[in-house]
Amino acid sequence: xxxxxxxxxxxxxxxxxxxxxxxxxxxxxxxxxxxxxxxxxxxxxxxxxxxxxxxxxxxxxxxxxxxxxxxxxxxxxxxxxxxxxxxxxxxxxxxxxxxxxxxxxxxxxxxxxxxxxxxxxxxxxxxxxxxxxxxxxxxxxxxxxxxxxxxxxxxxxxxxxxxxxxxxxxxxxxxxxxxxxxxxxxxxxxxxxxxxxxxxxxxxxxxxxxxxxxxxxxxxxxxxxxxxxxxxxxxxxxxxxxxxxxxxxxxxxxxxxxxxxxxxxxxxxxxxxxxxxxxxxxxxxxxxxxxxxxxxxxxxxxxxxxxxxxxxxxxxxxxxxxxxxxxxxxxxxxxxxxxxxxxxxxxx
Amino acid sequence: xxxxxxxxxxxxxxxxxxxxxxxxxxxxxxxxxxxxxxxxxxxxxxxxxxxxxxxxxxxxxxxxxxxxxxxxxxxxxxxxxxxxxxxxxxxxxxxxxxxxxxxxxxxxxxxxxxxxxxxxxxxxxxxxxxxxxxxxxxxxxxxxxxxxxxxxxxxxxxxxxxxxxxxxxxxxxxxxxxxxxxxxxxxxxxxxxxxxxxxxxxxxxxxxxxxxxxxxxxxxxxxxxxxxxxxxxxxxxxxxxxxxxxxxxxxxxxxxxxxxxxxxxxxxxxxxxxxxxxxxxxxxxxxxxxxxxxxxxxxxxxxxxxxxxxxxxxxxxxxxxxxxxxxxxxxxxxxxxxxxxxxxxxxxxxxxxxxxxxxxxxxxxxxxxxxxxxxxxxxxxxx
Amino acid sequence: xxxxxxxxxxxxxxxxxxxxxxxxxxxxxxxxxxxxxxxxxxxxxxxxxxxxxxxxxxxxxxxxxxxxxxxxxxxxxxxxxxxxxxxxxxxxxxxxxxxxxxxxxxxxxxxxxxxxxxxxxxxxxxxxxx
Numbered sequence: 001x002x003x004x005x006x007x008x009x010x011x012x013x014x015x016x017x018x019x020x021x022x023x024x025x026x027x028x029x030x031x032x033x034x035x036x037x038x039x040x041x042x043x044x045x046x047x048x049x050x051x052x053x054x055x056x057x058x059x060x061x062x063x064x065x066x067x068x069x070x071x072x073x074x075x076x077x078x079x080x081x082x083x084x085x086x087x088x089x090x091x092x093x094x095x096x097x098x099x100x101x102x103x104x105x106x107x108x109x110x111x112x113x114x115x116x117x118x119x120x121x122x123x124x125x126x127x128x129x130x131x132x133x134x135x136x137x138x139x140x141x142x143x144x145x146x147x148x149x150x151x152x153x154x155x156x157x158x159x160x161x162x163x164x165x166x167x168x169x170x171x172x173x174x175x176x177x178x179x180x181x182x183x184x185x186x187x188x189x190x191x192x193x194x195x196x197x198x199x200x201x202x203x204x205x206x207x208x209x210x211x212x213x214x215x216x217x218x219x220x221x222x223x224x225x226x227x228x229x230x231x232x233x234x235x236x237x238x239x240x241x242x243x244x245x246x247x248x249x250x251x252x253x254x255x256x257x258x259x260x261x262x263x264x265x266x267x268x269x270x271x272x273x274x275x276x277x278x279x280x281x282x283x284x285x286x287x288x289x290x291x292x293x294x295x296x297x298x299x300x301x302x303x304x305x306x307x308x309x310x311x312x313x314x315x316x317x318x319x320x321x322x323x324x325x326x327x328x329x330x331x332x333x334x335x336x337x338x339x340x341x342x343x344x345x346x347x348x
Numbered sequence: 349x350x351x352x353x354x355x356x357x358x359x360x361x362x363x364x365x366x367x368x369x370x371x372x373x374x375x376x377x378x379x380x381x382x383x384x385x386x387x388x389x390x391x392x393x394x395x396x397x398x399x400x401x402x403x404x405x406x407x408x409x410x411x412x413x414x415x416x417x418x419x420x421x422x423x424x425x426x427x428x429x430x431x432x433x434x435x436x437x438x439x440x441x442x443x444x445x446x447x448x449x450x451x452x453x454x455x456x457x458x459x460x461x462x463x464x465x466x467x468x469x470x471x472x473x474x475x476x477x478x479x480x481x482x483x484x485x486x487x488x489x490x491x492x493x494x495x496x497x498x499x500x501x502x503x504x505x506x507x508x509x510x511x512x513x514x515x516x517x518x519x520x521x522x523x524x525x526x527x528x529x530x531x532x533x534x535x536x537x538x539x540x541x542x543x544x545x546x547x548x549x550x551x552x553x554x555x556x557x558x559x560x561x562x563x564x565x566x567x568x569x570x571x572x573x574x575x576x577x578x579x580x581x582x583x584x585x586x587x588x589x590x591x592x593x594x595x596x597x598x599x600x601x602x603x604x605x606x607x608x609x610x611x612x613x614x615x616x617x618x619x620x621x622x623x624x625x626x627x628x629x630x631x632x633x634x635x636x637x638x639x640x641x642x643x644x645x646x647x648x649x650x651x652x653x654x655x656x657x658x659x660x661x662x663x664x665x666x667x668x669x670x671x672x673x674x675x676x677x678x679x680x681x682x683x684x685x686x687x688x689x690x691x692x693x694x695x696x697x698x699x700x701x702x703x704x705x706x707x708x709x710x711x712x713x714x715x716x717x718x719x720x721x722x723x724x725x726x727x728x729x730x731x
Numbered sequence: 732x733x734x735x736x737x738x739x740x741x742x743x744x745x746x747x748x749x750x751x752x753x754x755x756x757x758x759x760x761x762x763x764x765x766x767x768x769x770x771x772x773x774x775x776x777x778x779x780x781x782x783x784x785x786x787x788x789x790x791x792x793x794x795x796x797x798x799x800x801x802x803x804x805x806x807x808x809x810x811x812x813x814x815x816x817x818x819x820x821x822x823x824x825x826x827x828x829x830x831x832x833x834x835x836x837x838x839x840x841x842x843x844x845x846x847x848x849x850x851x852x853x854x855x856x857x858x859x860x861x
Contacts, residue, residue: 012823013823014823045822045823045840046800046801047820047822047840047841047842047856048840048841049841049851051841051851051853052838052839052840052841052853055839056838056839059839083841083851084851087850092745092853095741095745095746096745096746096839096853098746327861328861330823330824339800346800348846348847466795466796468793468794468795468796469795469796472795476818478736478740478761479760479761479817479818480818481795482842482843482852482854483806483818483819483820483842483854483856484791484794484795484797484798484801484804484806484820484842485789485791485806485818486791486793486794486795488791488793489789489791489806492789492791493787493788493789493808494787495789496787496788496789496831497786497787497831500787500831541792541793542792542803543791543792543793544789544790544791544792544793545789545790545792545803545826546789547789589767591816591818592808592818593786593808593809593816593817593818594767594816598786598787598808
């Protein structure tokens with residue numbers, strides 16, 4: 001059996017409400033909230049970035065895995081907001097957690113799918129017998145352009161998963177990926193904000209790949225919606241994952257526990273992985289969980305997870321995701337948010 | 349070792365001296381000291397400066413200033429101990445003369461702070477760069493650490509801190525060389541811009557240009573000169589941990605207590621015997637703590653003492669009659685030497701309005717950074 | 732630029748690596764060659780417990796240029812639970828919440844960013860324990 005032996009998620013404490021951003025641009029907040037099904041989003045502190053978020057999530061994962069970090073043989077961070085264009089995020093993390101130097105490190109990118117691909121590669125190495133433990137992380141602090149629709153949802157957070165074959169907490173029963181060249185959302189080198197194809201990001205992009213991967217994995221694994229306790233999908237807004245889930249035959253009650261976007265926003269590479277961690281706050285041994293990510297460009301990675309008895313022993317070894325998402329929130333106004341996100345032209 | 353005297357003193361005024369360069373300020377102060385001493389040569393010189401490198405990108409100033417003083421050829425040494433550079437430069441001149449190696453030595457300090465360098469950053473280099481300044485603490489911030497701890501432990505108040513500034517400005521208003529020769533009220537101090545809680549702008553000594561110098565001579569050379577002379581009867585110096593967080597009790601500055609203890613022992617005196625003192629009030633809290641460290645007031649009682657007027661001109665122990673660093677200004681490397689000048693002039697009895705009647709024994713206390721170095725001198729009026 | 736110095740300091744900044752004197756138990760952070768308490772030259776390598784108490788603090792309003800956009804900036808002297816002392820920013824709270832005696836956790840954050848082109852300098856910061 002190979003699967004997750006330790007997991008952790010982290011979101012910063014800062015938030016900004018949809019009303020604040022709407023007021024800034026003269027938009028009606030209720031229209032936005034009803035359209036996106038998002039109320040507020042997480043904002044990284046000025047001293048936080050994809051690396052610090054990954055480090056914190058990874059520390060929680062190590063706490064739950066109860067292993068010596070030195071035994072981790074590979075570390076992969078997937079993000080679309082790595083702090084450097086050239087210089088890895090993963091190397092900072094290994095030195096922070098005292099992993100290595102005999103470790104393989106690579107940074108991954110594929111829009112919002114970068115986290116699940118890091119997870120997939122980490123899992124595959126352990127399954128192949130290459131190493132005892134490998135860690136895959138999805139984290140982001142992505143930017144939404146001022147005044148653009150994405151500004152209401154682009155947020156910060158991430159999750160880390162340590163894969164192994166002993167004392168597995170969540171078994172990985174199946175994996176499946178569905179990928180094509182579809183330019184729905186992109187950012188050219190040296191540009192600060194991405195561009196997107198408007199409504200083209202819906203049916204031909206998100207839904208084609210999420211449904212393709214969802215159907216593909218369920219067929220491969222011989223499962224149907226009723227076999228799952230929870231289903232988690234990439235959450236660019238509140239509506240897309242609900243619609244995808246219902247289309248695949250899932251009930252609202254299966255989708256809601258992992259549907260953290262109304263309070264978190266879209267943490268890009270951290271989105272579906274973090275929704276998945278949210279379900280682990282409450283999952284019981286034997287529960288099956290479906291995870292389908294989506295990354296523009298485009299592709300989806302899918303996993304079928306099965307929670308084991310070990311969950312009871314490790315769940316409380318680190319803070320619950322619910323506590324991080326809902327407690328001690330610090331709300332910002334738009335000016336503070338713009339300062340935190342470096343959107344103000346400084347004299348430097 | 350033979351007895352040593354201060355034979356001559358000289359300084360520039362302190363302030364934003366836009367028209368003066370580092371080299372010209374030092375030369376002006378040095379020439380004034382040489383004229384005051386009436387000597388026709390000097391054997392060597394010591395120059396104190398915290399960071400000519402960071403402020404004006406000039407190192408090697410011991411040699412440069414010997415050159416600009418027209419005495420290139422004599423030995424010249426740069427002394428650095430952050431804000432204690434000026435006092436420490438004098439200490440080394442004392443040793444050179446006391447040992448018999450030289451008869452007449454110039455010692456002084458200079459700092460040029462207004463030529464555009466980031467002063468907050470340069471001053472923070474007196475702290476632990478990697479483990480204090482790296483995290484954003486500033487020089488005022490380090491003293492604010494002391495202030496908050498002192499207020500928590502002893503109940504020292506915001507008003508008592510302000511009274512140090514008020515007193516020193518009262519004194520400084522009588523000093524024509526001071527950068528800020530005007531009086532202040534408690535309210536003005538307490539309403540000034542916040543710098544590092546609880547310290548406000550008027551709790552902090554300013555950014556200043558200036559130079560100060562003294563001529564140190566052996567007593568027998570001095571006695572031949574027919575000039576007023578003041579004997580140096582003790583020099584005590586000490587160091588302490590560089591980082592504030594390494595000090596056991598953040599309400600104390602151990603290097604000050606240690607340096608003072610050594611000086612009092614050498615002079616065979618106690619604090620009550622001191623008639624006038626110049627202490628290192630880089631921040632109002634600093635003056636409070638050092639008066640406790642040196643035994644002028646009981647531990648924890650310095651706030652009460654200043655508010656009761658014990659340390660003002662006319663009080664039990666007049667402190668900082670020059671206006672202190674606060675009102676007179678704080679050209680970092682020069683301050684220690686300027687303190688000695690004030691005490692020498694007090695002991696000569698010719699300082700004018702701010703004279704302490706019958707002053708015979710004076711003390712100077714000069715420290716670097718958040719107190720990791722300290723030098724204390726005790727002087728006695730002879731003629 | 733300053734990468735050699737920064738890289739050398741990674742064990743302290745990232746992992747709180749210190750030296751505990753085998754003679755008297757004094758903890759040197761950063762590690763030292765000789766114990767300032769008992770003169771011993773023998774230390775064992777430890778990592779500090781990332782939690783402690785605020786001994787004193789200030790809120791910096793006038794900061795050096797690198798920190799000018801972060802003011803008012805609370806900074807504290809912290810005594811870790813294993814008895815070491817260090818200076819760190821206190822973040823993710825209102826400045827008024829910082830008080831002598833409060834408990835903190837040490838977190839991994841970016842302490843300085845070297846302009847637009849230099850390196851990110853990561854290290855420890857304190858967060859108030861709720």
